[in-house]
Amino acid sequence: MNIVVIGGGASGLTTASNIRKYNKDVQIIVFTTQKNVAYSPCAIPYVIGGHIDSFDDIIMHKPEEYMSKDIRIMTESRVTEIDHDNTEITYEDKDGNKQNIKYDKLVIATGGKPLMPPIPGKDLEGVFKVRTIEDGEEILAYSEKSKNVVLVGGGAIGLELGSELAHKGLNVTIAEMMPQLFPRSFDKEMSDKFQEHLQGKNIKILTGSAVESINGETKVESVTIDGEVQPADMVILSTGVRPQTELAESIGCELGKFAIKVNSHMETSVENVYAVGDCVEVIDAITGQITLSPLGTTAVRQGIILAKHLTGHEIEFKPVLNSTVSQIGIMEMGAVGITQQSAQKEGIDVVVSNIDTLSRARYYPGSKPLHIKLISKLDGTIIGCQMFGQEAVAERVDTMTAIMSQKLKCDEVVSMEFSYAPPVSMVIDPIAQAAANCLEQIEAIESEINSSCCEVKEESTDAEEDKPVDDTSENLSFTESLRAQGLIQK
Numbered sequence: 001m002n003i004v005v006i007g008g009g010a011s012g013l014t015t016a017s018n019i020r021k022y023n024k025d026v027q028i029i030v031f032t033t034q035k036n037v038a039y040s041p042c043a044i045p046y047v048i049g050g051h052i053d054s055f056d057d058i059i060m061h062k063p064e065e066y067m068s069k070d071i072r073i074m075t076e077s078r079v080t081e082i083d084h085d086n087t088e089i090t091y092e093d094k095d096g097n098k099q100n101i102k103y104d105k106l107v108i109a110t111g112g113k114p115l116m117p118p119i120p121g122k123d124l125e126g127v128f129k130v131r132t133i134e135d136g137e138e139i140l141a142y143s144e145k146s147k148n149v150v151l152v153g154g155g156a157i158g159l160e161l162g163s164e165l166a167h168k169g170l171n172v173t174i175a176e177m178m179p180q181l182f183p184r185s186f187d188k189e190m191s192d193k194f195q196e197h198l199q200g201k202n203i204k205i206l207t208g209s210a211v212e213s214i215n216g217e218t219k220v221e222s223v224t225i226d227g228e229v230q231p232a233d234m235v236i237l238s239t240g241v242r243p244q245t246e247l248a249e250s251i252g253c254e255l256g257k258f259a260i261k262v263n264s265h266m267e268t269s270v271e272n273v274y275a276v277g278d279c280v281e282v283i284d285a286i287t288g289q290i291t292l293s294p295l296g297t298t299a300v301r302q303g304i305i306l307a308k309h310l311t312g313h314e315i316e317f318k319p320v321l322n323s324t325v326s327q328i329g330i331m332e333m334g335a336v337g338i339t340q341q342s343a344q345k346e347g348i349d350v351v352v353s354n355i356d357t358l359s360r361a362r363y364y365p366g367s368k369p370l371h372i373k374l375i376s377k378l379d380g381t382i383i384g385c386q387m388f389g390q391e392a393v394a395e396r397v398d399t400m401t402a403i404m405s406q407k408l409k410c411d412e413v414v415s416m417e418f419s420y421a422p423p424v425s426m427v428i429d430p431i432a433q434a435a436a437n438c439l440e441q442i443e444a445i446e447s448e449i450n451s452s453c454c455e456v457k458e459e460s461t462d463a464e465e466d467k468p469v470d471d472t473s474e475n476l477s478f479t480e481s482l483r484a485q486g487l488i489q490k
Helices: 010-022 041-048 063-067 133-143 156-167 188-198 246-250 296-310 340-345 393-405 410-414 430-462 478-484
Strands: 002-006 027-031 071-074 078-083 088-092 098-102 105-108 112-114 127-129 148-152 171-176 203-207 211-215 222-225 228-231 234-237 241-243 273-275 324-328 331-337 350-358 369-377 382-389
Touching: 002 010, 002 098, 010 027, 010 063, 010 071, 010 296, 041 133, 041 156, 063 071, 078 246, 127 133, 133 234, 148 156, 148 228, 156 171, 156 203, 156 324, 171 222, 188 203, 188 331, 188 369, 188 382, 324 393, 331 393, 340 350, 340 369, 340 382, 350 430, 369 430, 382 393, 382 430, 393 430, 410 430
Parallel strands: 002 027, 002 105, 027 071, 105 273, 127 234, 148 171, 148 234, 171 203
Antiparallel strands: 078 088, 088 098, 112 241, 211 222, 222 228, 324 331, 331 382, 350 369, 369 382
């Protein structure tokens, strides 16, 4: 059997490696447009910031290492056409030579490509995107001769990169069109806390602001943001990515709301064609709605699951919680599940806990502030969590991911067993503290409801049987009644 993988990123290479792990006989060939493979784009800001010595250090495997496992890697080669009727692909190598290769199974792992907003001047010298090692090398070299940099986009990569460049002494401006940073993963009050911490450290943050033009004759000289000209000799576009679906579309793979539609085995609508990674859409575990999950962890999981499926194992890809974490300067931010804003849009009534606590025992030297927001449905099921602090965020996000995957409720988390030692934790874990706060609110609502029901029953008993009844309250739904009393958040 001949398996062709289009794409040498996390999902494509994970698929290839794991197929080989479970089957030593199939032929595997991977096509990638890049020169380097098996590296983490998420590490690029930390090489630029000097935390990692060189870009070579983030390359985990060379193509020849895959060859030693009988996986053929075709670097700097672009698949230009898929002829599914004849089950073959056409590819073009770096010298412009075209060849055809047959396949029995085809894996599309084309990932995403950077969103390039239609900003006048985006083609000037000094404008960069952040996607590949080559992008990182160019940014690092250009930053050595720059003083003022504007980053377009206030997501994880933009903030990580902005923080590192500011630490190197550059004056950094971050322009985000949305009214807050990290709009997908964090509610505004959590984002504002982080922005307050970040602002002023050689960093100016402009939210709700649009970059109107990048100015200069041949290279960047300034940027116009909301009608004001900002000094700049370097611009970095960190505006996210969009799924790369063109090859899948060309052979009739069904597209969903955002990207390639696949089932839980990563099968597309076309027989013997599969898709994994940033080019596919997934299901949100909380809302049941279609969404995207452009995360390395998701890509790797999908690759493993597809490889197992292709080698005869019974396993399925589950809906996602989109757990994420980022280190920006000395601060860590993490989130899992949906935000309160998203819950409101979905019509989900919630209680919310916002607590300011500590990462270790309060008396232990070096204990750091930790801010946690927990979002729970009225039945106690936790549907979202956001954290912000200087340490111990990633592991607690992972704990919350496990809790939410099992659909545990606040009372179960309160009674859950956590480890404790003063140098690393509190005797009552911050997660349990936040869950206890939500539980108290839920119990207060239940008590108010019970009290209201008793009063209504007494009034009904004393009322005359033939008295006209005002049925206005009966026309209200249960949740509308709670909202009217101010017992739950809208």
